[in-house]
Amino acid sequence: MTSDFIIGLAREAIEITLLTSMPVLLVSLVVGVGISLFQAVTQIQEQTITFVPKIVVTFLALLFFGAWMLNEMAQFLREILQNFPQWIR
Structure with missing residues (x-):
């Protein structure tokens, strides 16, 4: 195993991690921004409102x-x- 192979495998693992986590993170981000806008418009500054949704x-x-x-x-x-x-040979 060469260092290029290890780096390539690590890169692929990071890509899979980002690809699989992205949908959940994006949905959470959109809801967080929406709630922040709601709080800014209504001037409700309660911190616990963001957690449950x-x-x-x-x-x-x-x-x-x-x-x-x-x-x-x-x-x-x-x-x-x-x-x-094949890799350990």
Whole structure:
């Protein structure tokens, strides 16, 4: 194994991590910005208002995107495990 191979594998792992986490993070970001706008318009500065909607939407996004996320991670792991005997030679 060369250092270029290790760096390439690490890069692919980071890409998979970002790809699978992005939908949940984006949904949470959009809801957070929406709630912040609502608070700015109504001048309600209660800090606890943001937590419950963001948690609920995050769990809903995990339910919606969870199967796809798991499939992507399993496919990456399957690729690693199938190629591992060739890499250690």
